[in-house]
Amino acid sequence: MIDPVQLYCWHFMSYPHLPADFDEKYDSGWVTVPNKLWDREKSRGLLNQYIDQLAYADELGFDGMVLNEHHQNIYGLMPAPNIIAAALTQKTKRGKIVVLGNLLPLHGNPLRVAEEYAMLDNMSDGRIVAGFAPGSGPETFNYNASSAKSRDQFWEAVELIRRAWTEDGPFAFEGKNYPLRYVNPWPQPTQRPHPEIWIPGARSRDTLTQIAKNGYCYFLSSRSHGKGTGQSMQRFAEVLKAHGDIYLPRRMGILMSTYVGETDKIAQEESREGIWYFLRNCLKGHQRRVGRQLTFGPGVPYIPPAEFRAYLASTDPTTPLLGDTRDWDDLQTSQSIIVGSPDTVYNRFMSVLEHAPVGHLLIQFHMGNMSDESARKSQRLFWNEVAPRLKEATGKRFNELFGADQQKQMEAAK
Amino acid sequence: MSTAVIEKTNLKLIDVNGRSVSYLEKGTGAPTVYLHGFADVHGVAGDLLPFHDKLAGAVRLIVPAHPGCSGTPDLSDGYDIEDAVFHYLEVFDALGLKEFNLIGHSIGGWIAAEIAVRHPERVKKLGLIGACGLFISGELIADIFMHTQPERGVDYDTMRNMLFGDANAAIAQRYYPNGRGDLDEETRRYEIIRFASFVGFKPPYLYNRSLINRLHRAKMPAAVVWGEKDHFVPRSHGEAYAAGLPGAGKLKVIAGAGHAAQFENPDAVAEVMLELLKG
Secondary structure, X not given: OOOOOEEXXXXXXXXXXXXXXXXXXXXXXXXXXXXXXXXXXXXOOHHHXXXXXXXXXXXXXXXXXXXXXXXXXXXXXXOOHHHHHHHHHHHOOOOEEEEEEEEHHHOOOOHHHHHHHHHHHXXXXXXXXXXXXOOOHHHHHHOOOOHHHHHXXXXXXXXXXXXXXXXXXXXXXXXXXXXXXXXXXXXXXXXXXXXXXXXXXXXXXHHHHHXXXXXXXXXXXXXXXXXXXXXXXXXXXXXXXXXXXXXXXXXXXXXXXXXXXXXXHXXXXXXXXXXXXXXXXXXXXXXXOOOEOOOOOOOOOOOOHHHHHHHHHHOOOOOOOHHHOOOHXXXXXXXXXXXXXXXXXXXXHHHHHHHOOOOEEXXXXXXXXXOHHHHHHHHHHHHHHHHHHHHHHHHHHHHHHXXXXXXXXXXXXX | OOEEEOXXXXXXXXXXXXXXXXXXXXXXXXEEEEEOOOOOEOOOEOOOOHHHHHHHOOOEEEEEOOOOOOOOOOOOOOOOHHHHHHHHHHHHHHOOOOOEEEEEEOHHHHHHHHHHHHOOOOEEEEEEEOOOEOOOOOOOOOOHHHHOOOEOOXXXXXXXXXXXXXXXXXXXXXXXXXXXXXXXXXXXXXXXXXXXXXXXXOOOOOEOOOHHHHHHXXXXXXXXXXXXXXXXXXXXXXXXXXXXXXXXXXXEEEOOOOOOHHHHXXXXXXXXXXXXXXX
């Protein structure tokens, strides 16, 4: 049997106390956003409130909680996600703790990441999902992580960590970027052979190939879902096939954002302020044309020239990004933030899953300056009224689509 | 050694230990290598500019494209300034150049200086135009990596301002227009930024802390030229080069020009360089 879709609560931990005229006065929410805007008094208890929202998702029954790493921005106040993960190991008992991920080129020595994940896996009794990411534009500028070099460093670091968890130490690691004479970390992770490894990817075929070859899980880095999501899944399935493997839903995850209310109207009213705060402020410098976009472009030169040329030839620089969304109607078409009654949310989530039957939905509930009460209510309504239907429908659908494939794979393994 | 001409362009290719390096060549006389910068041949333009033509009237000018630029392949993964310098030593060997004049602009000037301090016996004369490469506390080279990211997805005003004396000048608007530019030119702009991030991406960017204390080894005749309105590499870097290179006279400042002085005022910069190359 193939599992139904796994549902996770993802918290970005945005900064909610910006002045009302932030968008007029400041160029970016990233890298150069002046940290004098941090209000020490208003921010007391903020991180704990966010941690408690994640723990609440665990109480409700979500399959897991998701954290990630960002630096010097108002979008995500989580430069060290392993610290939040450590708190969750003590506050929760059940769900997976997905750190998606540690930005490996930013750590001087990736062995430290192997050690911290191993500690977390022990502290959570085997609930850690180990995400690794190379970082992108903002880290180029704020953390001295050269985009042109970071891919090479990234894959070497992933290999070092995997070997540190699976090979008997001490052994010598003949790395170009991270040479080590003695690799022998204590403690070792609880899970065998090692915690599941998730890696985000978007455009690069190289990334998909590495993920496919090594049995990792592919997280599609995109905030918008339409035809492109299904195409990404198909592309991943092709790469898997080329490596003698098959696509199964558990190999892929996507990010979705939602607000669930009793009715469409209530949902819109309750989420309006948080969503527009998120789109206009948190995405400024990341996914908005206004300001300087620091996520992708000529100053973040991580792809070879021929790929960049192809990108130039196939894109229009004036195309609006998610943060440029004009109004509710516009937001509906992007399939990025899905707002509505349990029926609406169920139908629209299913329409994404129709095109792209992925096994992991990583769902953002808290957006921008949304209140604690609203975020919890949306999580609760989703879990009680949307999740059971999604589980039932995908349990059937996934088995129709992939049951035979999985059967074949299991027989071949025998 | 083998050379071939790429169809439809003036680019020539030379095999350098299995790497097919692109270069342009013009003129006869004393071999003179020019290492390019950003707003320059190979950095945005596909062919020699008026400044290069003027030099080629007096010398044999050889203008290789940096690794990853105009068809020259990348060096190994994650290469740095040392690898780039060694790459050029191999290029000179492949071209059969034992002794030569060396002129460099911007990042090309940095590489020229690195070569001159290592092999002063091979570099007969050294010319630097708005060269980066030095670390001077409190005098930061501007952040070209962030500023090549357009504002509103389409606006290159700060990039133009960094590379030219006047962001609105016709030449600046021609080569760094807002919106999508010529595909070849945009690709070249990307390639040189990418090369720069391999060799010089260490904040505050494009320097080697050791270089300033090595300049005394480069005793050949030298000229250091700076645009009056260079908004990219502070003029103090030009003063330091002029003071540190025993063969350089006073820093020559080109009135009205910016970082790409040889592009903006080819006559004035060529005059200084031709004076250096004379005799």
